[in-house]
Amino acid sequence: xxxxNLVVVxxxxxxxxxxxxxxxxxxxxxxxAPAVSGNELFERYFRVHQNTxxxxxxxxxxxxxxxxxxxxxxxxGLGAVYLxxxxxxxxxxxxxxDSRSAGFGLTFLxxxxxIVGALIGIIRALVVS
Numbered sequence: 001x002x003x004x005n006l007v008v009v010x011x012x013x014x015x016x017x018x019x020x021x022x023x024x025x026x027x028x029x030x031x032x033a034p035a036v037s038g039n040e041l042f043e044r045y046f047r048v049h050q051n052t053x054x055x056x057x058x059x060x061x062x063x064x065x066x067x068x069x070x071x072x073x074x075x076x077g078l079g080a081v082y083l084x085x086x087x088x089x090x091x092x093x094x095x096x097x098d099s100r101s102a103g104f105g106l107t108f109l110x111x112x113x114x115i116v117g118a119l120i121g122i123i124r125a126l127v128v129s
Contacts, residue, residue, distance in 0.1 A: 001068070002072075003072055003076035008079070014083060022042075022046050044094045045094060051093075052086055052089075052090075058111055059111055062118055065122065066114040068121075070117045070118065085109075089107055
């Protein structure tokens with residue numbers, strides 16, 4: 001589970017960095033708090049950060065359960081794909097929101113596998129015990 005926890009920490013650091021980018025964009029584009037709109041480029045940074053939070057809520061418990069019930073190494077590998085996907089998503093969404101599909105896919109697919117795998121692992125554990 002050490003690899004799983006390392007990936008989770010990396011995901012949290014990534015989220016922190018995305019938040020810092022939002023703060024920088026707020027100053028760069030003159031969007032004063034508490035506003036979250038007013039400049040399209042700022043809004044892109046903001047949406048990347050918010051969407052990443054929405055994904056983290058699902059990702060973190062899914063990777064931990066998959067790592068516990070199925071395989072820590074596979075969970076960490078799927079988590080690495082998730083991290084790459086989030087980076088691709090952020091870069092493409094900030095450049096042009098219409099180009100975000102590859103990053104979204106690289107985020108969605110690992111999460112889906114983690115959830116389904118965790119569910120299967122939990123069911124197996126219940127049946128065996």
